[in-house]
Amino acid sequence: MAQVAGGDRFTTQDKRLIDGTIRSAEQLSRFEFSVYVGPTHGDPRAYATQLHNSLTVPAKSVLIMVDPEQKVLEIVTGGRVRAKVDDGQVLAAVGSMIESFRADDLVGGINHGVARIAELGANAKPALPVQAENQAENKAEHPTD
Amino acid sequence: MSLVTAQRETHPARRTPRATVAVRGAALLGAPLLAVLATAVPASADVPLGWDPAQEAVPGSHVLWIVLGIIGGILLIAAAVYLPAVARGESIRPGSARPDYEWLGGPRRAHQELAAPDNEESQAGGASGRW
Numbered sequence: 001m002a003q004v005a006g007g008d009r010f011t012t013q014d015k016r017l018i019d020g021t022i023r024s025a026e027q028l029s030r031f032e033f034s035v036y037v038g039p040t041h042g043d044p045r046a047y048a049t050q051l052h053n054s055l056t057v058p059a060k061s062v063l064i065m066v067d068p069e070q071k072v073l074e075i076v077t078g079g080r081v082r083a084k085v086d087d088g089q090v091l092a093a094v095g096s097m098i099e100s101f102r103a104d105d106l107v108g109g110i111n112h113g114v115a116r117i118a119e120l121g122a123n124a125k126p127a128l129p130v131q132a133e134n135q136a137e138n139k140a141e142h143p144t145d
Numbered sequence: 146m147s148l149v150t151a152q153r154e155t156h157p158a159r160r161t162p163r164a165t166v167a168v169r170g171a172a173l174l175g176a177p178l179l180a181v182l183a184t185a186v187p188a189s190a191d192v193p194l195g196w197d198p199a200q201e202a203v204p205g206s207h208v209l210w211i212v213l214g215i216i217g218g219i220l221l222i223a224a225a226v227y228l229p230a231v232a233r234g235e236s237i238r239p240g241s242a243r244p245d246y247e248w249l250g251g252p253r254r255a256h257q258e259l260a261a262p263d264n265e266e267s268q269a270g271g272a273s274g275r276w
Contacts, residue, residue: 010247022250038246045273046262052269053260054252059268063251071276079268091272098276 009037009068014107021111025118031081032061033114037106040067048074062117064110066101073097075113084124085117093117234258 010018022033034055040047044067052063059078066073075090093116100109227237263269 015247015249018249032250034248034250036246036248036251038248048271049263049267049269050259050261051248051251053263054258056252063271073274073276074271075273076269076271082268082270087270087272090270091274094272094274098274101276 010107017107018110018114021114025114029084029118029121030060031118031121032057033118034061034063035110035114036063036065037068037110039069040065040072044070044072044074048076052076052078062114064113066106066110068101068106071101073101075117077117081117081121085120089120090117093120 018035022035025031025033032055034051036048036051044065048063048065051065052058052061055061055063057078060080061078062081063076064073065076073094075094077085077087077090093113096116097109097113100106100112230237
C-alpha cells in the first residue's frame with residue numbers, strides 16, 4: 001500500500017470492509033474491537049495502552065494499533081478478553097497479521113487479526129467465576145472431600 | 146451641357162447595394178417596432194378574485210421579523226453544523242489539516258485527551274510485533 005496522509009490511508013471501501021469485520025467479530029465474540037492506524041507517540045506499548053484505556057469498556061475491549069510508518073503492531077486485550085484469549089494466542093494472530101503487512105496488505109492483515117481474535121474468544125471455554133475456580137482447585141487437592 | 150444636366154435630373158444616380166441593404170434593414174426592424182408602439186395601451190387586467198384592491202403596505206416590523214427569522218434559521222443551522230466539531234476540539238477553519246490517523250471503533254479524542262497508560266497492576270494483556 002502506498003504511503004499516504006493518515007486520513008487518506010484507507011478508501012471508503014477499505015473502511016467499510018474493516019467496519020464490517022469488526023461488527024461481525026463483536027457479534028461472534030462479545031468483545032469490543034477498536035482499530036487505530038496512525039502515528040504513535042513515545043513508547044508504542046504505553047501508547048497502545050493509553051488508547052485502550054480511552055475506550056468505553058477497556059476490560060472487554062481489544063485494541064489493535066498499527067503504525068505503518070514505524071512498522072509497529074500492538075494488540076492490547078482487556079482483562080475479560082485475556083481470560084478467554086491468552087497472550088500466546090494473540091501473539092500467533094500478530095504473526096499472521098505481520099505477514100500480511102509485509103505483503104503491503106494493511107486492510108487484509110487488520111481484518112485477519114480481528115477475525116482471528118474473535119474466533120479464539122468465541123471458541124474459548126467460558127471463564128469460571130472465582131468461587132467456582134477455588135472449589136475446583138480444592139477438589140483437585142482433596143479428592144476425598 | 147444643358148442636355149447632360151437634364152438627363153441627370155430625369156435619371157437620378159443609382160443607389161449602391163450597401164445603401165439598399167441598410168434601407169431595407171431599417172424598414173424591416175422599424176416596421177414591427179412602429180406597429181407595437183402604435184398599438185400599445187396601458188395594461189387592463191382585472192384584479193384577481195380574492196385580492197383586496199386597496200391592499201395596505203406591509204408594516205416595517207413584519208418585514209423585520211421575517212428577516213430576523215431567516216437570519217436566525219441560518220445561524221441555527223450553522224451552529225448545528227459547527228458546534229459539535231468545536232466541542233470536540235476540532236478545527237473548523239476551511240482547509241484545516243485532517244487527522245493523521247484512523248481510529249475505527251474508537252472515540253474522537255486528541256492525543257492530549259487520552260487516558261493514562263497501564264501501570265503494574267493492569268490486567269491487560271496482548272502482544273506486539275514489528276515488520
